[in-house]
Amino acid sequence: MRNKLKAISLFLVAVLFVGVLAACNSSSTGGGSKEVSVGIVLPTKDEPRWVQDEQRFKDALKDSKYTTEILFSQGSSAKEKENVETLLNKGIDVLIISPHDGEAAGAAVEAAKKDGVTVIAYDRLITNTDAVDYYVTFDSLAVGAAQAQYLVDNAKGTGIPLYLYAGAASDNNAFLFFEGAWSVLQPKIADGTFKIANSSEAITLKDKAELSRDEMSKILGQVTTNWEPNEAINKAQTHLTAAAADMKGDVAILAPNDGTARSIADTFAADSAITSYVITGQDAEKASIQYIIDGKQSMTVFKDVRTLVKDAMGMAVDILDGKTPETTGTYDNGEVEVKAKQTDVIVVNQENVKKELIDSGYYEASEFTGL
Numbered sequence: 001m002r003n004k005l006k007a008i009s010l011f012l013v014a015v016l017f018v019g020v021l022a023a024c025n026s027s028s029t030g031g032g033s034k035e036v037s038v039g040i041v042l043p044t045k046d047e048p049r050w051v052q053d054e055q056r057f058k059d060a061l062k063d064s065k066y067t068t069e070i071l072f073s074q075g076s077s078a079k080e081k082e083n084v085e086t087l088l089n090k091g092i093d094v095l096i097i098s099p100h101d102g103e104a105a106g107a108a109v110e111a112a113k114k115d116g117v118t119v120i121a122y123d124r125l126i127t128n129t130d131a132v133d134y135y136v137t138f139d140s141l142a143v144g145a146a147q148a149q150y151l152v153d154n155a156k157g158t159g160i161p162l163y164l165y166a167g168a169a170s171d172n173n174a175f176l177f178f179e180g181a182w183s184v185l186q187p188k189i190a191d192g193t194f195k196i197a198n199s200s201e202a203i204t205l206k207d208k209a210e211l212s213r214d215e216m217s218k219i220l221g222q223v224t225t226n227w228e229p230n231e232a233i234n235k236a237q238t239h240l241t242a243a244a245a246d247m248k249g250d251v252a253i254l255a256p257n258d259g260t261a262r263s264i265a266d267t268f269a270a271d272s273a274i275t276s277y278v279i280t281g282q283d284a285e286k287a288s289i290q291y292i293i294d295g296k297q298s299m300t301v302f303k304d305v306r307t308l309v310k311d312a313m314g315m316a317v318d319i320l321d322g323k324t325p326e327t328t329g330t331y332d333n334g335e336v337e338v339k340a341k342q343t344d345v346i347v348v349n350q351e352n353v354k355k356e357l358i359d360s361g362y363y364e365a366s367e368f369t370g371l
């Protein structure tokens with residue numbers, strides 16, 4: 001009996017020791033505590049946008065007294081759930097999460113809520129669950145509206161072929177961007193400035209100023225890039241192959257973000273029947289800033305990730321300190337009104353690229369050529 005007890009206590013000591021070692025090995029940043037206070041989950045490392053966010057989080061957290069850990073879900077909801085569970089096991093009190101798929105992420109955040117964790121949706125809303133406490137975001141309707149306004153402002157004449165592209169339907173933002181864009185484009189389609197080149201569903205709906213989510217889904221079904229540059233190339237090639245001669249020449253292209261804009265721009269540039277194109281983007285990715293300087297992409301919507309990170313971490317710290325975070329409005333996620341803090345966006349083209357992105361200290365001039 002005594003031997004058995006001794007064996008058990010030795011075993012417990014060993015377990016404790018391994019536990020302490022594991023805690024010391026964690027790749028967290030910030031203060032010296034063994035536990036992680038804030039867990040951050042981002043959708044993928046494969047898009048520069050989210051690597052930007054990771055870097056800005058790291059910059060902002062350098063002097064934080066709280067411990068944080070950033071994990072990437074690599075475009076998989078299963079991996080995302082696993083990431084959340086890993087962070088819950090490390091004792092997080094706040095979860096900042098940008099979901100791969102806004103609906104599928106419900107299960108992950110419900111697990112977090114059950115654990116007493118406060119959930120902050122970051123940039124992308126998590127839909128149809130009551131397990132989201134806060135939402136920190138850019139004004140995504142304004143992003144789409146700014147893209148569309150750029151096309152309108154640069155439209156010369158009438159009957160300009162308009163190619164529409166959108167983000168992934170699993171991302172609530174794709175709908176917000178498209179809704180914002182449609183609100184500006186639709187009157188200009190109705191008055192004949194633009195003619196839709198690549199979506200029969202959008203043509204059917206062209207006289208409707210406001211589209212329901214189902215109606216937008218139908219259009220997205222035809223013109224989604226799924227946020228994948230390669231899918232964007234395939235779609236653009238298919239559309240150009242199918243387009244009649246009067247849908248070529250000088251064209252306008254609504255591209256939802258920089259990654260897809262560069263692929264679509266290259267595809268259009270390679271078609272000898274396209275004489276010129278105006279194309280939108282978003283994120284101010286370095287590669288797209290170079291494209292703008294070189295005249296290969298017309299604009300981008302600059303979303304200053306430093307502000308989003310500051311807001312998200314500010315909220316997390318308020319929560320950890322037992323304070324109620326400040327919010328500026330709410331977003332309906334299909335189940336609840338989520339309290340939100342929203343940030344404005346800036347339109348960038350060749351004229352103001354230096355002022356907004358270099359002089360503001362966001363990027364270094366040496367990262368570009370021909371500025």
Ligand code: BGC
Nearest residue numbers: 047049124171173227257283
């Ligand atoms: C983000 C964009 C990003 C896109 C693809 C959206 O939810 O708001 O900034 O380009 O996802 O990752």
